[in-house]
Amino acid sequence: MAKRLYGFCAGKRFALVVSTESTRKLGCRVISLGGSLPAYVGEKQAADVRADEAVLVLLLESRGDEKRMAYLYLPAVPAVDDRLLSMLESCDLVLFDGTFWTDDELFRVQGGGRSALEVATCQFPAREAASSVWQN
Amino acid sequence: MQIKIHGSAAGGGFPQWNCACRNCREIGAGKLNSSPRTQCQVAVSSSHEEWFLRNASPALRMQIVGAAELDSRGHLRDLKAVSKRGVRHTPIVGVVLTGGDLDQVLGLLYLRELEPIHIDATASIRRLPREQNKFFNMLTEQPWQSVCTDFVPEKGSRS
Numbered sequence: 001m002a003k004r005l006y007g008f009c010a011g012k013r014f015a016l017v018v019s020t021e022s023t024r025k026l027g028c029r030v031i032s033l034g035g036s037l038p039a040y041v042g043e044k045q046a047a048d049v050r051a052d053e054a055v056l057v058l059l060l061e062s063r064g065d066e067k068r069m070a071y072l073y074l075p076a077v078p079a080v081d082d083r084l085l086s087m088l089e090s091c092d093l094v095l096f097d098g099t100f101w102t103d104d105e106l107f108r109v110q111g112g113g114r115s116a117l118e119v120a121t122c123q124f125p126a127r128e129a130a131s132s133v134w135q136n
Numbered sequence: 137m138q139i140k141i142h143g144s145a146a147g148g149g150f151p152q153w154n155c156a157c158r159n160c161r162e163i164g165a166g167k168l169n170s171s172p173r174t175q176c177q178v179a180v181s182s183s184h185e186e187w188f189l190r191n192a193s194p195a196l197r198m199q200i201v202g203a204a205e206l207d208s209r210g211h212l213r214d215l216k217a218v219s220k221r222g223v224r225h226t227p228i229v230g231v232v233l234t235g236g237d238l239d240q241v242l243g244l245l246y247l248r249e250l251e252p253i254h255i256d257a258t259a260s261i262r263r264l265p266r267e268q269n270k271f272f273n274m275l276t277e278q279p280w281q282s283v284c285t286d287f288v289p290e291k292g293s294r295s
Contacts, residue, residue, distance in 0.1 A: 014287065016180075016188050016230070026137060026182045028232070030258075032289040038237045040268055053258035056234040056289050058190065060180060062137035069137055073178060073190055075234045093139065097176055109157075119237075 016060075027061040031087075035078040036118055059087065071095075078117060138181045142199040142206075143174035147239045149195065174199055175239050179206060179228075189231045192243030200228070200246075230254035236264040241272075248274040250281055259286040 016026040035055030037046050058073040072091040077084070077098065088094055100106075100116035107113065146152075150173040151160035162168035174195035181187045187206055193199065204210035208225050230253060233240060244265070247253055255262065255275070262284055266272045275282045 016182070016232070026180060026188075030232075030234075030287055030289040032291055038235070038264065040238070041236075041264060045264070045267065049260035049263065050258070052291075053260040053289060054235060056258070056261075058232065058234055060137065062182065071137065071139055071180070073234070075176065075191065075240065076237075095139075095141070095178065 025062075029059040029061075031057045031059065033057055033074075033076075033078055033084070035076060039114060039119070057084075057087075059091070069093075076119070138184060140179050140203065140205070141177070142179060142203055143177035143193050143195055145173035145175055147175060147194075147237075149174055177243070179203075181205070185227060186229045187227050189228060189243075191233055191235070191240035192231050192247065193239060194242040196243030197246040224249075224251065226251055228253065230256060233257035233261050236261045241265045244275060245271060248277070250278060252280060253282055255282055255284045256287060257284070258289060262286060 014028055016028050032052045033055045034052055037049065037051055037054045041049070055076050055078060057075075057077075060071045060073070062069040070091040071093045072087060073095050075097045077096065102108075103116045105116060107115070148155065151163050159168060159170075163170055163172060175193040176191070177193040177196060177199050178190040179187045180190065184205065189196075200206045206226075206228055208227075210227075228247070231244065231247070233255065241264075244255070253275075
């Protein structure tokens with residue numbers, strides 16, 4: 001197995017590099033957005049894990065290039081706030097995974113399930129605030 | 137930095153197998169100017185030789201064999217390359233998990249073919265699949281098979 005060259009530092013940026021063949025490095029920041037645990041997690045186990053580790057955002061930066069390139073991957077977004085908007089503004093590329101148009105969409109379509117916020121995905125009006133960042 | 141989106145649909149894919157909404161109907165009938173999509177899957181690389189997956193979707197096997205940069209056959213085109221790297225080789229060196237939802241972890245089971253792989257996650261996310269489902273023990277069938285590294289996320293404003 002390739003050997004990881006750079007270790008992890010708690011709460012700080014680290015590099016995604018595993019082999020000496022890579023000359024360029026990807027700086028990686030992992031940021032907690034809060035949110036909820038997966039639906040399959042029972043109450044007993046939920047008490048034993050950290051909910052603030054449930055929904056994470058990845059911010060990747062190319063390093064070693066002349067120009068910094070930043071990419072933000074948001075697989076789920078419980079809410080859009082000022083800090084998130086600031087991160088969005090600092091990035092060259094944003095992948096924003098949003099599924100729902102309304103908070104009760106699953107209830108209405110399939111008669112049950114969790115709300116959008118319960119699966120840590122804000123509905124469309126909040127995403128409009130985020131989309132305005134790059135529209136401007 | 138190279139980023140490739142191998143899937144961009146929600147958990148049910150698009151079209152979803154039990155959905156007859158307008159989009160799902162029209163994509164099936166060829167009336168929608170779009171294409172079917174598998175579950176969300178992103179890969180990033182700094183070298184084109186090594187790729188990190190962002191999560192592991194339930195459609196991961198299909199997504200790998202459909203992408204030359206992720207598929208072993210794309211990297212082992214001739215006997216010389218096979219001789220150098222061996223028959224078993226993958227350009228996928230690691231998976232970074234951003235959550236423990238099924239759509240983010242089920243694809244790990246496709247990476248179980250005794251292929252060494254790094255799995256980076258928070259301690260909580262790493263524990264959830266294994267403690268809930270013993271199938272995931274196949275990722276540690278051999279002690280060298282999976283190297284799991286726990287990271288601690290920065291605090292967001294809501295956490």
